Amino acid sequence: PEKTAKRRAKHLNVHQAGKSDCGVKSNIKSIPGVMTIRGCAYAGSKGVVWGPIKDMVHISHGPVGCGQYSWGSRRNYYVGTTGIDSFVTLQFTSDFQEKDIVFGGDKKLVKVLDEIQELFPLNNGITIQSECPIGLIGDDIEAVSRAKSKEYGGKTIVPVRCEGFRGVSQSLGHHIANDAVRDWIFDKLEPDGAPKFEPTPYDVAIIGDYNIGGDAWSSRILLEEMGLRVIAQWSGDGSLAELEATPKAKLNLLHCYRSMNYISRHMEEKFGIP
Numbered sequence: 001p002e003k004t005a006k007r008r009a010k011h012l013n014v015h016q017a018g019k020s021d022c023g024v025k026s027n028i029k030s031i032p033g034v035m036t037i038r039g040c041a042y043a044g045s046k047g048v049v050w051g052p053i054k055d056m057v058h059i060s061h062g063p064v065g066c067g068q069y070s071w072g073s074r075r076n077y078y079v080g081t082t083g084i085d086s087f088v089t090l091q092f093t094s095d096f097q098e099k100d101i102v103f104g105g106d107k108k109l110v111k112v113l114d115e116i117q118e119l120f121p122l123n124n125g126i127t128i129q130s131e132c133p134i135g136l137i138g139d140d141i142e143a144v145s146r147a148k149s150k151e152y153g154g155k156t157i158v159p160v161r162c163e164g165f166r167g168v169s170q171s172l173g174h175h176i177a178n179d180a181v182r183d184w185i186f187d188k189l190e191p192d193g194a195p196k197f198e199p200t201p202y203d204v205a206i207i208g209d210y211n212i213g214g215d216a217w218s219s220r221i222l223l224e225e226m227g228l229r230v231i232a233q234w235s236g237d238g239s240l241a242e243l244e245a246t247p248k249a250k251l252n253l254l255h256c257y258r259s260m261n262y263i264s265r266h267m268e269e270k271f272g273i274p
Helices: 002-011 041-050 064-070 098-103 106-119 132-137 141-151 171-184 215-225 240-248 257-271
Strands: 056-061 125-130 156-160 203-209 229-235 251-254
Touching (some): 041 125, 041 156, 041 257, 056 064, 098 132, 106 125, 125 141, 141 156, 171 257, 203 215, 203 240, 203 257, 215 229, 229 240, 240 257, 251 257
Parallel strands (some): 056 125, 203 251
């Protein structure tokens, strides 16, 4: 169409000898609400960091589009039985409608949490990945999380303020997700730490490997053949228990610096893990 052709005209050009570039305009910010290869803060949190954690249910809280778009788009391999102890390839959404935007969606979120508890009682935790409308209308997902966590006997429920408009790429979503682990997982651990296991001098964690196509498994085999003990994978084929165990590691092996440097720096400062 003429309108689209005009907009795309700057995306294609001929390189002329002697010029440093051909003047293509491509490195521009994403437009919130428009699906681009660059993604948004929600994509960085739900699609990259939290989504592969297999024994937790991750709710795309908002209209169905974001959850549908991000559903199963990466090959985050995992061991487990889908719907029993693993939920990576399932799509959970609160499916916001216009009335939820007008009247608020907290009641709907409560209903979704109750349904998840009834349908998937073996989940070990829940995250609430907020989409753009949640931040715009000011829903209090933190209050809902605290109340339902208490009602469910202390279950880990993590509200993640990763509304897409917060960042023009996935990058800020990584940071927000890292901070949610810090605030809602690490800071809730008992002083003596959880879970209970016998530490060894060779405990390491693989940080920032999402097991796309099984690559974290390959790394793990090599590390264990060297005599190291991998106590956690972040977050491909990972679990809530592994997140909780990571502060016990002797060394964090950081694969994807861009997405996990924040939590790794925090663990170095607070727990002394290099």
